[in-house]
Amino acid sequence: MRVLKRLALAALALGCAGAATFWWLTTPERIDRDALAAMGAGDAARGQRIFDAGGCASCHARPKAEGEARLQLAGGVELKTAFGTFVAPNISPDQKDGIGAWSLEDFANAMLKGVSRDGQHLYPAFPYTSYARMQPADVADLHAFMKTLPPVAGRAPDHDLGFPFNVRRGLGLWKLLHLNDAPVVAFGDGTPEKVLHGRELVEGAGHCGECHTPRGFDGGSNNGLWLAGAVAAEGDGVVPNITPGGNGINAWSEGDIVSYLETGFTPEFDSVGGTMADVQKNMARLTAEDRESIAAYLKAIPAQANGFPVRQKQPAN
Template sequence: MRRLIVIALVLGLATLAAGLIATRPSFVHGTELAGLTGDAGAGEAVFWAAGCASCHAAEGATDAARLVLAGGQRFASDFGTFVAPNISTDPVHGIGDWTLAQFVTALQNGISPEGRHYYPAFPYTAYRLAERQDLADLWAFWQTLPASDTPSLPHEVGFPFSIRRAVGAWNLLNLSDEFVVAGDLTEQQARGRYLSEALAHCAECHTPRDALGGLDRSAWMTGAPNPSGSGTIPALTPDRLRWSEADIAAYLNDGFTPDFDSAGGHMVSVIRNMAMLPEADRLAIAAYLKALPSDE
């Protein structure tokens, strides 16, 4: 009996050690970014494409106020309510004292400078696919943004979801270095895929999730329940969204549908972002959506 107890303890400790190793934080080091020089002008386009202001500016902010990334917006989910943090250039309450390596680590690995796992309400699973030159450009633009001394508010997440290390296990199931839409794409479609899957993270709203909150990649862009509990978010597959590419691009610019309806909810902020991009990028997103597999 003693031998069995010892064996069980050893196996338990080995399992725990393996779990801790598998879920340990992974950092991007400065040497991996050597030679990258950020361009703030190019970074502004990345900023709008990535939708940073949509979550981290104040609720309902417009114009210059959208560049004040003080946080505070609340996002309800089945796992609790997540509150967007202050990510302004303030060195105390924001991220003003971060390095480029820490910024890229957060965006692509979901890890804070202190080694804590971020919750995937922060779409690092999408930003993981971003080109690091784009992230260096984004960081250069970030330095031009105003600081805010507004303290970040804590998330409202109960046990067991409050165990941050468990997010490391979630990452093992959901972090991918591959785009979802594969195959032969035109240059325009490939650009649209990059904008949609890596930067704008469209699937975060338009794709259903599994029981653990991971995106169901087999049902990509086929629509999903609204996290608010009210209604659904529409599918973007070509069998369900039958607008022309020109119609889609126009909607992303002005928010008006071909039937003269207008965008509502969180999509209003998304369209403000998209309207800041070149027309070629909006057309590229439209071409990508038309290349999606149909929802069968």
């Protein structure tokens, strides 16, 4: 009996130690004071460019909104995935239902650390794993611009997630694997400034890797196949390989890429379609220098074979 009691106490101690370790490892990490102070006050005019690069309206405007209505960030767009359905929230400046009461610190914690104003982990359907690579001043500029937009009352519906994906605390372990502010592609000394500027846009605010990079079983990006193409998050299609390898845009020149981002037409005069249509509209609002930098980066990164499985054609009936 005494031995059983000791074993039970040992098991209890191990369980408590394991729970404490889990709690410590999964504690939401916030931005430090020095990094916050370095951001500055932010400039709304510059922030509009970051807003367009990030495609904020594509997810947070009401579904199918057009024109000025795309600046009313009421949320409601659904992303249906294998983990459940994520719903984009209201991020308008509404004081009650949006983020109007958020400070720059609150906003920076969400963008760079994936932490909500009340200290919970945010789901990575919000692409903070990319935003973590943004320049801090760009985050402050975006925050300043967001405050100029029209407030919209009303909360979007909650996410629809089953167990265990509805347990936010577990995202702390996921972040240990996938949240990193280091550049994905390391370039050597002497790399043209245009390429480095393109890296900031593609890897950071533009979050191109969120769709164009394949994901592992846990939903994290496999950056070893950076921009190699992936199975689409929704439906049964694929997102193309946009490295210099594969069969995506490997034959396109920098000029072809720039033209596509500006006009929506491929070198073969096909027009952009699917979810990329919204992305292209956002890219068209950037400066010519930004689009040229994105193209230069895409031609400078390592070539990759397609990151999605080959799909066999169905035999004709």
